[in-house]
Amino acid sequence: MEMCSREEIMDLCRQAIHQNMCYVVPRVLPQQLCLPPPSPKDELHSTLTKTSTRKFSDLPHDILMDIIAMLEIPDALRAASVCSSWCSVHTKLHNLGKYKRPQTPCFLYTSQSIGENIACLYSLAEKRTYKLTLPEPPISRRYLLGSSDGWLVTADERSEMHILNPITGEQIALPSVITINQVTRIFNHKGVLCKYRYSRHTAEGVTDSPMTLPLDKLRYFFHCKAFVFYDKSVKSYIVVLIHNPCEQLSFARLGYDKWTWLPPHLRFQDCTYKDGLLYAVTSLGEIFAFDLNTTVITAKIIMDRTKEYSRERIYIVQAPWGDLLQVWRPPQGDGRGYDEITGRSALVSNTGRTKLYRVDTLAKELVEISDLGDHVLFMGNNQTYCLCAKEYPLLKANHIYFTDDSECLALRTLWGFRLDIGLLNLRDKSVEEIVSPRLWLKCRAPVLLVPNPRKMNSTCHN
Template sequence: MSAAVHRDWSGLPEDLMLIVMRALAIPDLLRAGAVCVSWRAASADVRRIQFPITDASPCLLYTCAADADDTATVYSVSTGALFKVRLPPSAAPFRSRHVVGSGHGWVVTADDAPRFQALNPLTGAQVDLPPVKGLDDVNIFSADQARLQRPGEIWRYIYLAYLSCSPANGSACAILLVHQCSGYLYFTHVGDDRWTKITTQNTSLQLDICFHSAVYNQNDGLFYVLSFNSSVFALDLSGPSPTTVRTVFTGREEVVLEWLGYKHGPRGNIILTPWGDILQVWRSKRRYMLNTLIFNIPESFIDDILLCKVDIHEKRLVRISGEDLRGHALFLCFNASMCLSTKDFPGLKPNCAYVTNGSWRQVFITKFGSQEVGIWNFETKILESLGKVQSDHPWLDWPSPIWITPSLS
């Protein structure tokens, strides 16, 4: 009986090894780089091509018509680099998902199962979140589903999800779920089997109002939530029971409406700046009727964006200009809003806002209509193009494009 032949895979010719590496998806490429020194070197060479991101600035995550359903495009607005990522066969196709939030390199998605999942689009890692059947709001909209002729689907559009840290950190990661219509808030931790509803019994938070957005503060470990009337609340979700730490600011809806000229349905984002200010960004829309195959609905486009600072000491909102961003750029969408220094990322434009759609109604509409993605110039009040990428690698309307900060963790 002949002796077994032991192949030394580290001795593959370099050109052959590169061919093999180029055929691997990013998760397999990372694993291959851990085999041996020669594979690590080949993996690093291919990674520079397949993952050409050289800084930690936000990227636009979206799908292209020319790609398969399991493939997403990642575009860096800072460097202009673009690459494709392919989800593993075990994952639901990216094009079948609705993105409800992002943070720390992960996105939170909702699909037809129905279920929520946290997904790292670069590594393919997935974390199942508690089932939606524990959410009261899924049943609340059953009548509307029939009226809109989209049974079993509208629930996906109405939630926003916010992460305290990477889901790879396990139970240390808290997820806040915001229902944009009912005023309900839920939270969970990675590994929990249910969503906990935040109620007037376990907090002092007023819950008969609609919430527009939230953000997590790494410095104090609190979630800051923005309501429709510009009020700001702070929540501590680190333990099994939520607590309202404080009402940070009590606002008045008519102030924002007056500043925007009483335009229709402004949507708000809350932002924490590196210098310690709390900003509110309110978008107003101009509306047009869009005729679809199912029903007639209004299509909306950004008409104006209002910048405000919360003056904690004077207990009022203060209007500010783009110049007050101190050379920083804002990123606005379903994700946790970001404020980044353009000195750290010279490819970004200072004192402006990088935006995608931020309203669940608009996302519901744009499954049939158009996406609004670009750079808002606060001085000219014009939404500028992201550049050549829009013509060379155009995005589909679904799922809605979103900002992520790519991470291999």
């Protein structure tokens, strides 16, 4: 065929992508995409049928690769389903980790009523829900501990942890929970693991008597929040876990067989990672930095405590312009509200009173800031992100997208309480629904996820 211009190829891509609109995305395997039958009256379909399959398959792969690399995940998947040639280009991009476009964050949520191995992905870019088929163990039975860099951290029904990329389906088992200092095994008379002994040991000593818990219950008492960070210095990933008692820190490197405990500090609520250092903030506003690549890991104090008692939930985030930020989110409200599930009064969100601070690391003090300008913040049961809205034109600048990450979240979801999820306008402090009616009624609380179409092995070599 004659050589097409880049503009002509872009036009063909748009036609093909729109023709392959889909609502169900099982991982990233194009051959498994569930596509609706085309309508004979569809103008795009009429245009597309006039274009031969060979015309698509003969398009230059180097230009196709550049174009597909700039698409949002749903459009890239649709492009891959056009023909075998485009699928091979998509697969090559996927394997080499050459996607260029920053992916717009999504909400991921699960429910057994949807399907045990199905997760729903609500796209903030398209305002549309996709369904993903994920590997065993069933995602609907797992406890979602957090998300970072496109990876979920989950705890299964034996309270064992995995990291999972819901876009690629890649999954890696983490070291056993029994390698964490406070957890030991209990066997029955047949030698079968049946329970865990959960010690209340902290860096300051034993705070209470130990608990004996069924395998599936440990995760609700012990696991708090988890993060996946890429360590460029050793070209590998680390997973950081905030866990009880008293919200301590442990970390594990992928490929290692145990967790490493980070005493002696307590009450951690959020973490971020930059230039080889793990930064962790406590409920009293303290910030500690850990160099995880040293033989003896010590904590360097970046910020002393800024308050004497714990009330707000506190987040830490590295802003694109270089500042380290703290975000203070007040607790739930006074119960004057309406719950869509029970039809009764419900807790009112106080997220509208969220405060932002710049961390002055030289003076070791917090400087309150009023807004984010042309940036947007994501906080909740995920790594806290601050993104430039100019790179994500479908997001609202100077807003905070937030999800519920209260300490009793599992029970709140089980009992049907209204979850604290929404969109905060930092200019006037108003709060609105992200989508109405809520998609996650009678579902577990959603997690904010930045889709990552790259395989871990390709990322590690970039």
